[in-house]
Amino acid sequence: MITRLRSFLTIRVLNGGVANSLSSHLRVISCQRISSMSTKPKVFITRRVPESGPTLLKTQCEVAQWNKDDPIPRNELLSSVKGVDALFCLLTEKIDGELLDAAGTSLKVVGTMSVGYDHVDLQACAERGVKVGFTPNVLTNAVAELTVALLLATSRRLKEAIRAVENGLWGTWKPMWLCGPGLEGSTVGIVGFGRIGMAVARCLKPFAVNCMLYTDFAERPAEAKEIGAEFRSLDEVLAASDFVLACVALTPDTKEMFNKDLFKKMKKTSVFINTSRGGVVQQDDLYQALVSGEIGAAGLDVTTPEPLPTDSPLLTLDNCVALPHIASATHNSRGAMSELTARNILSALNSQPMPSEIKAS
DSSP states (O other), rough: HHHHHHHHHHHHHHHHHHHHHHHHHHHHHHHHHHHHHSSOOOOEEEEEOOOOOOOOOOOTSEEEEESSSSSSOOHHHHHTTTOOEEEEOTTSSSSHHHHHHHTTTTOOOOEEESSSOTEEEEEEHTTTOOOEEEOOOHHHOOOOOOHHHHHHHHHHHHHHHHHHTTTTTTOSOOTTOOOOOTTOEEEEEEESHHHHHHOOOOOOOTTSSSSSEESSSSSOOHHHHHHHHEEEOOOHHHHHSSEEEEEEOOOOTTTBBSSHHHHHHHHHTEEEOOOOOGGBHHHHHHHHHHHSSSSSSSSSSSSSSSOOOOOOOGOOOTEEEOOOOOOTTHHHHHHHHHHHHHOOOOOOHHTOSSSSSSSOO
């Protein structure tokens, strides 16, 4: 009886010790989880952007933001990125070695809310193991729409017509006044037949365009057949087209490719449209081509620099329509860009494939 009682008491003591030890162990695990959950990745957003992106990031990250419409000053940016795990940026921020070093070794990903990425030093990012995401596809239709809008604005001389109304020059109806070439029966040449170039071609089909030509580094026979476009050399496109559309990415090969030499190869009545990047055009040469009558008109959504100075000679011309880089400015497109930037960042932070990653070549 005494032996049994001693065994029972021994078991109770041992169980109590185990229970106390187990309880203590569980408290440690619980504290570790809470600590882990409270240490969220830090993300810095460089501008006020559509809320879809920041809202998504806040589900998993600690988010800080330069919540203004104007670009963040460089010194403020260098200070704000210290110790962050991710950077959500725009075209206006230069992502170079200086900034990457200011961020430090914690930086894992840069997400740019843009299709263009020439503001990001991809090689510097790769050397530091920093992934880079961008936002193709989601703004394709919006850019194509605005490209067509510029085609219509220039071909139908809308800038001059608006000024005529505002300045009291609208008199009696005149059969020859403010006539323009129009799109019907024209030949449209697309330089760069990527996503946006093809989307523009599709948008133009209902306008009774007679012929669509395209040029690129390589032929795209399947896409061209679907759209009804024909491949030609660059010189052939320039010589034959009533409208020449720049739909190329800005690279060392395309920088200032539209210069006096190319404008000389175009028809004197040709209309030049650029909704890609301002850097693909030599703007002084464009101005001279417009003033001298070497080409008929130009429609620009992008310039160098941006914003275009108010004393730019281009703004004095009736045959030049300049817009403030608004090709992707639809609610749906900008919201989708913000969300895709956030998804790129979250994927990289969670060591998952990014929806849209760009790598150094």
